[in-house]
Amino acid sequence: MALKVLSALDVAKIQLYHFKAIIVAGMGLFTDAYDLFCIPPIIKLIGRIYYDDKSAPTAVVSNLVAIALLGTVIGQLVFGRLGDQIGRRRVYGLSLSIMVLSSIACGFSICRTRNCVLVSLGFFRFLLGVGIGGDYPLSATIMSEFANKKTRGAFIAAVFSMQGFGILASSVVTMVVSTIFDATSDAPEGHTPDEADISWRLILMLGGVPAALTYYWRMMMPETARYTALVEQNVVQAAMDMKKVLDVPMSQIAEDSPLPSSPPPTYPLLSKRFFRRHGRDLFSCAASWFLVDIVFYSSNLFQSQIYHRFIKDHDPNKNGYQLAFRVARFQAILAICSTIPGYWVTVYFIDRIGRVRIQMIGFFFMAMVYFAIGIPYKFYWHNHINDGFLVLYGLTFFFSNFGPNTTTFIVPAELFPARFRSTCHGISGAVGKVGAIIGTVGFIWASKNQKKDEKPNPERMTVALVLLGVVCLVGLSVTYFFTRETMGRSLEDNENEDDD
Template identity: 70%
Template sequence: MGLFTDAYDFFCIPPIMKLIGRMYYEDRPEPNKYEIPTGVVALMVSTTLLGTAIGQVVFGRLGDRKGRRSVYGVALMLMVLSSTGCGFSICRTRNCVLLSLGFFRFLLGLGIGGDYPLSATIMSEFANRKTRGSFIAGVFSMQGFGILASSAVTMVVCKIFWIASRNLNQDHTPEDADISWRLILMLGAIPAALTYYWRMMMPETARYTALVENNVLQAAKDMEKVLDVSMSQIAEDEPWPQDRPTYPLLSRKFFRRHGRDLFSCSLNWFLLDIVFYSSNLFQSQIYSQFLKLNDKDNVYKAAFKIARFQAIVAVCSTIPGYYFTVYFIDRVGRRKIQIMGFLFMGIVYFALGIPYHYWGQNTNGGFLFLYALTFFFANFGPNTTTFIVPAELFPARFRSTCHGISGAMGKIGALIGSLGVLWASNKKDYDRSMTIALVALGAVCLLGMVVTYVFTPETMGRSLEENENEGEDEEEDNEKRFFRCFAGANGRLNSSEAIAL
């Protein structure tokens, strides 16, 4: 539900910007009436993405220092409060509303950023190696339903206000429109708030308790709850060392062991988010000819059309792409799926961008089909795998930190890509600028395929400890003891079964 709420909060913004434009920019001269200035749109997008990048690094590090569970609750509560704050946005004058909304969207980004590394790390540390990929992908797939929910809520709210304003003057935006967008934003707090109790009742992951806190007894108690195995069946073969050797984050030893993996995860996520967020957040700019927006539409009808388009794309391509990954991730492997996704995304963006002038002059289903494929192969590809792989490659004491660093690089890429597409969509020579933008996105995808092929290791079917690549270090021997402590001589779990779990 954390990832569900993340997607809801991120992708409800395009129709909301249309509502805000109709509400606060009625006084702009033609032909820019109702259009929010490019700089304001860039500010709204940038604040959330920047907050997310900071939140991923900060909460990721706190997850390794203070524990996954407690920090997880803080991130969720921040999401709830900031979603509610976005809806209130303090005042009614244009500048004040936009500044207030930008501030609360930044705080919302911090909470969303915290949810990414902690959700992935917790799921990876609870899952077994045979189905770990499917479980993490299943968590991430809730983004698709979050996008669908944001579109559905927007359509329902707009339809209700639309019906309530039957005698609406097409040339004037009613005061009630100011309530509609606030309501859509505040409803995003509900699913997050409903899950807070269960997050707090969830035990700390046994890997963190044993490998980072060196508290094997507590880890065994937590595993007793999770696996439904009694304490009498959980025995420790060897005493756990209290002075476990370690090396600090960003040390020479860290870079020698994990620098290549951190580089690979960060760069792949950076490249993927350049493409994914620019296409998602600015669908109405790239595919404007299919939305048929015009100034004769009332305020609710315009937002309804954008939300409906997002919902159709989510149902037809986004959600199926996620569940193809859930099914194939532990059969085909992360690396192959990521390479395939980047390759097909690149091909489709070239097919969209090179003949963009033709597509703009001839509205047909072919363009929409290709557009849907970009989201299908993003989600049955790098958008999901870049979330999974960082949660599997790094040692327990660095896991959420490295996931947060990788994700933060992704959000920087999202910021660059979003501003680039926004710039292109506002050029006078629209067709030419959009051709350049879409072809550039295709080239970015092909670069991501090359980076994956050269640098990204396969993590399928291996335990987290194997993926750490600790070599013959004494530290690795200590981590193997973590598994043996759950394998009693007379218990149901033998050593091989415990390691598999």
């Protein structure tokens, strides 16, 4: 028997609370992108401060990214499971607290010696990754359970699109801080003064401010009606919670007669029955996320070339502030022209053409772009990094976000029953972040030269870029053969325990 409170959620009109939930839930994704994309310009400052006005080694960049991703893997698994066991709301504030405190702690990385600073920064970024990882399954699940079935995809995509604004914010903050410190510095041309050590710490600490501002609203959010009704089996409380946030008459959501006591099915997570019913869905979500993150985080392959040719990061006449400004400016332009449009094109089309089609479109065009860059790379692009190269580079981000980078966040929040939803989203995301770690390690391999670490090796870059195109085609195949469409379906379709 369909519960009235859940049927009302499926057809509820778009209300102010939906947009409020997008902002509150999206701040975790905002912080995630801010802290990831502020690292490249910050590394320019750290290189000039702790490496005698030289660039930091490639391995330092990749390790700082990888250590945060490792924390994300753990956070997704732990918080995803807790979200199903004790409730989404009860652990939602905890993940945000870890993010905010870790962002601040990154700025207070102890010591002034190079090794000590990098080790402490890596430790706090690991904790930051744990908080960010916990936010992924909780934000996606909460938004999916509050939304109606007609616009659910657009709402979850809008939450994820906050990453684009996080990228833009990190770039703007970096440019402003770098400009202010540079303008007040009296150091000789090309020399980075000691006070630059304060600037990169300030940039990191400011990343926690937007998330901290939403903490109160997270704590005031009620538990989702779907969790309360289907997992806790408290339909009366679910109706009362829904009434608090949505303008729906109580007569439409209160049951007309007492419901029979029917405890939820007892088969456990990852049991034979679970895999028989949900194994294909879990495989498709995890595999797609794994493949797209390999490609998405390997985008640094391009940036090493762009920084070397356009930003001229080895220019002895530029200090750390100026180099950080140039890198941040490039990232801001890329976010405005490519990344953010990709997110919002998905928001517009996700409930019109479906998740599967968008994911296949994204994988296909990403593959074509990587082949267009990779096949002639050694013979042409390696010595002709021009506007054409930048357009192709921007298209990889556009079709990643108008494609699998967004849909892999959406689909796991829709495919699984309420008692497994957050856990399965966490598992899928954790497998994806393992792919991201592989991508960052591949960045080290592909960018190293046989004798130097200054310029990318053209032969390795060619092979790596073509392999990324192949990975995209594998993702296309996984999507076509294994991923089920969820557009227009009620989340309760997956609550049917009939073995058929």
